[in-house]
Amino acid sequence: MENFDDSDVIPDLVDIGDDRPPISSLVIENTIVKTVPVTIVTGFLGAGKTTFLNFILTEQHEKKIAVILNEFGEGSVLEKSLAVGTQGDLYEEWLELRNGCLCCSVKDNGVKAIENLMKKKGKFDYILLETTGLADPGPIASLFWLDSELCSDIHLDGVITLVDAKHGLRQINEVKPDGSVNEATRQIALADVILLNKEDLVIAEELSELKNHIQTINSEATFITTHHGRVNLNEVLDLGLYYQATNLSPSKFSNSSESHLDLSVRSVTLELNERLTPEIVDTYLQRLLWEKDVVNSLGLTLEIFRIKGIVRYSQPESVQPSFVIIQAVYDTYDTMPVKPEATNTADLSSQPDVRFVFIGRHLELAVLKNALLQLLRPD
Numbered sequence: 402m403e404n405f406d407d408s409d410v411i412p413d414l415v416d417i418g419d420d421r422p423p424i425s426s427l428v429i430e431n432t433i434v435k436t437v438p439v440t441i442v443t444g445f446l447g448a449g450k451t452t453f454l455n456f457i458l459t460e461q462h463e464k465k466i467a468v469i470l471n472e473f474g475e476g477s478v479l480e481k482s483l484a485v486g487t488q489g490d491l492y493e494e495w496l497e498l499r500n501g502c503l504c505c506s507v508k509d510n511g512v513k514a515i516e517n518l519m520k521k522k523g524k525f526d527y528i529l530l531e532t533t534g535l536a537d538p539g540p541i542a543s544l545f546w547l548d549s550e551l552c553s554d555i556h557l558d559g560v561i562t563l564v565d566a567k568h569g570l571r572q573i574n575e576v577k578p579d580g581s582v583n584e585a586t587r588q589i590a591l592a593d594v595i596l597l598n599k600e601d602l603v604i605a606e607e608l609s610e611l612k613n614h615i616q617t618i619n620s621e622a623t624f625i626t627t628h629h630g631r632v633n634l635n636e637v638l639d640l641g642l643y644y645q646a647t648n649l650s651p652s653k654f655s656n657s658s659e660s661h662l663d664l665s666v667r668s669v670t671l672e673l674n675e676r677l678t679p680e681i682v683d684t685y686l687q688r689l690l691w692e693k694d695v696v697n698s699l700g701l702t703l704e705i706f707r708i709k710g711i712v713r714y715s716q717p718e719s720v721q722p723s724f725v726i727i728q729a730v731y732d733t734y735d736t737m738p739v740k741p742e743a744t745n746t747a748d749l750s751s752q753p754d755v756r757f758v759f760i761g762r763h764l765e766l767a768v769l770k771n772a773l774l775q776l777l778r779p780d
């Protein structure tokens with residue numbers, strides 16, 4: 402996994418030769434090591450996050466789930482019942498439920514804090530991390546994802562964003578005085594699953610207008626319409642999206658594509674029938690996510706929040722797996738081999754060699770494509 406901090410110096414590319422471990426061995430390692438999945442639950446103020454978490458906690462399941470609130474706030478009974486305590490730099494208070502699940506409030510949402518909690522309370526089967534309504538889930542997701550590579554006890558499973566069916570459109574369209582992307586849009590851009598909650602408060606036409614608008618921002622998320630956050634748990638937990646490519650069917654990648662320059666946050670799909678090497682993929686992603694020196698025809702830097710991709714490598718399969726899934730959240734990205742035995746081969750045969758879906762602002766398909774072609778054909 403790759404991550405870059407603004408303060409870091411961009412490393413020179415080095416020849417990694419044949420010493421690089423095959424990617425598949427990392428995945429095999431991951432599947433052996435049992436770590437605890439973390440699902441990030443986000444959504445604008447009042448969208449129904451706490452209602453959704455309460456539903457999961459009380460729903461019949463075999464799991465010992467820990468819900469972690471990363472900020473204190475007014476709100477539901479669940480939140481109000483948590484008093485603020487202090488232990489070093491970690492503020493925490495527990496609420497233990499009869500079914501063994503528990504709820505905890507932490508001021509520090511770092512991975513270490515959660516690992517410390519697990520030491521004290523025993524391992525959980527699952528962690529749900531609720532962000533505040535005004536949080537940008539990108540850095541939080543990067544943090545948990547990155548740490549899973551560092552032999553942590555936990556791994557990022559997915560990002561779920563709740564959207565208020567009645568007020569969602571207004572929240573998404575809100576203009577920030579400083580011109581930055583508003584929180585509701587960022588939360589949607591980062592989502593793997595979007596719950597259109599409070600469906601009881603709108604008519605079908607309003608719901609489909611909202612869904613269509615959200616789909617232009619994030620064409621890749623799965624949509625579920627909910628009432629008081631009631632959902633089939635299989636659709637939101639144990640998705641394994643940042644962990645293994647086996648259960649991420651390539652057919653999930655949608656066909657939407659935009660060729661014009663759009664200044665708002667949008668999904669843009671780039672398809673190409675050219676075999677890439679891992680080095681080209683790395684260089685391309687590093688330019689877009691770290692160096693950020695790719696600009697559109699108006700001279701605006703491409704601001705990318707999320708990338709999902711599927712790429713066929715040019716090496717023989719004995720050296721590299723043929724297809725890899727690429728996930729990127731902000732400045733963190735990773736490649737995961739698609740295991741042929743877990744994939745419908747018909748899905749793979751209909752895939753172009755390269756398919757990237759970018760979610761961000763100031764995106765322009767021609768610019769994204771040219772940046773990749775330049776690497777393929779430097780002359």
Ligand SMILES: Nc1nc2c(ncn2[C@@H]2O[C@H](COP(=O)(O)OP(=O)(O)OP(=O)(O)O)[C@@H](O)[C@H]2O)c(=O)[nH]1
Nearest residue numbers: 446447448449450451452476477534598599628629
């Ligand atoms: N009508 C209706 N009300 C709902 C639904 N889901 C949640 N609510 C209500 O909406 C209000 C806000 O729900 P919460 O679950 O507290 O929302 P939240 O996202 O946790 O809110 P913050 O923590 O303030 O950001 C509560 O009064 C809920 O009972 C729904 O599907 N329909």
